[in-house]
Amino acid sequence: MNDPLLFLGFTTTPLELVSFLLALITVALNIRQNHWAWLFSIVSSALYAIVFFGARLYGDMSLQFVFVAVSVWGWYQWLHGGVAHQALKVSRLSDSGWGISVIAWLAGFVAIALFLKSFTDTDVPYMDGFLTAGSLLGQLLLSRKKLENWYVWIVVDLLYIGLYVYKNLMLTAVLYAVFVAMAAIGLRAWKKTLADAAQAEAVAASSRA
Known part of the structure; x- marks a missing residue:
């Protein structure tokens, strides 16, 4: 699965190509709030762990295993994490939630970067650590259907x-460029979901008055 091949003019491997396609499906389903996205996330993350190991991106590799676990949790949350164990609805972070998220990202960055610098042979410990921590935050916010997950993903994916260009993972770099566009679409779609829900609630309230 690691023999080089050309795809759309880029040198890649069958393993990276399959991971690429599964990741695209995952984000497309996330935008539509389809819970089957988590199944594709689990498989894509497991395959990307192998890809990143080969590129010595150990933070990203380890993150994929965390993604697998969080995806199982997220799948349950989307189906049963709402009020009275019903399907979870899109919501926003509170001001305190924003603060906690920023602090968690920075703390995760410091801890992961120090670990990578001290115990691995990666040549990008700080960038890998920063993006690994940000990706974990984005995944957790996505699991709870927080609108702000899309802001995090836009920054991280950029x-x-x-x-990935630096690491010569050109197809994955293209994937993340597509992710930026898809995250913008997801942000707009989820904002519309919130606006529609607020409008429906207003109509219901006026009918009860």
């Missing part, structure tokens, strides 16, 4: 493009 930076990942440069990292």
Whole structure:
């Protein structure tokens, strides 16, 4: 699965190509709030762990295993994490939630970067650590259907493009460029979901008055 091949003019491997396609399906389903996205996320993450190991991106590799676990949890949350164990609805972070998220990202960055620098042979410990921590935050917010997950993914995916170009994972760099566009679409779609829900609630309230 690691023999080089050409795809759309890029040198890749069958393993990276399959991971690429599964990741695209995952984000497309996330935008539509389809819970089957988590199944594709689990498989894609497991395959990308192998790809990143080969590129010595150990933070990203380890993150994929965390993604597998979080995806199982996220799948349950989307189906049963709402009020009275019903399907979870899109919501926004509170001000305190924003603060906690920023602090968690920075703390995760410091811890992961120090670990990578001290115990691995990666040549990009700080960037890998920063983006690994941000990706974990984005995944957790996505699991709870927080609108702000899309803001996190836009920032993270933009930076990942440069990292993967540096690591010569060109197809994955292209994937993350597509992810930026898809995250913008997801942000707009989820904002519309919130607006529609607020409008429906307003109509219901006026009918009860």
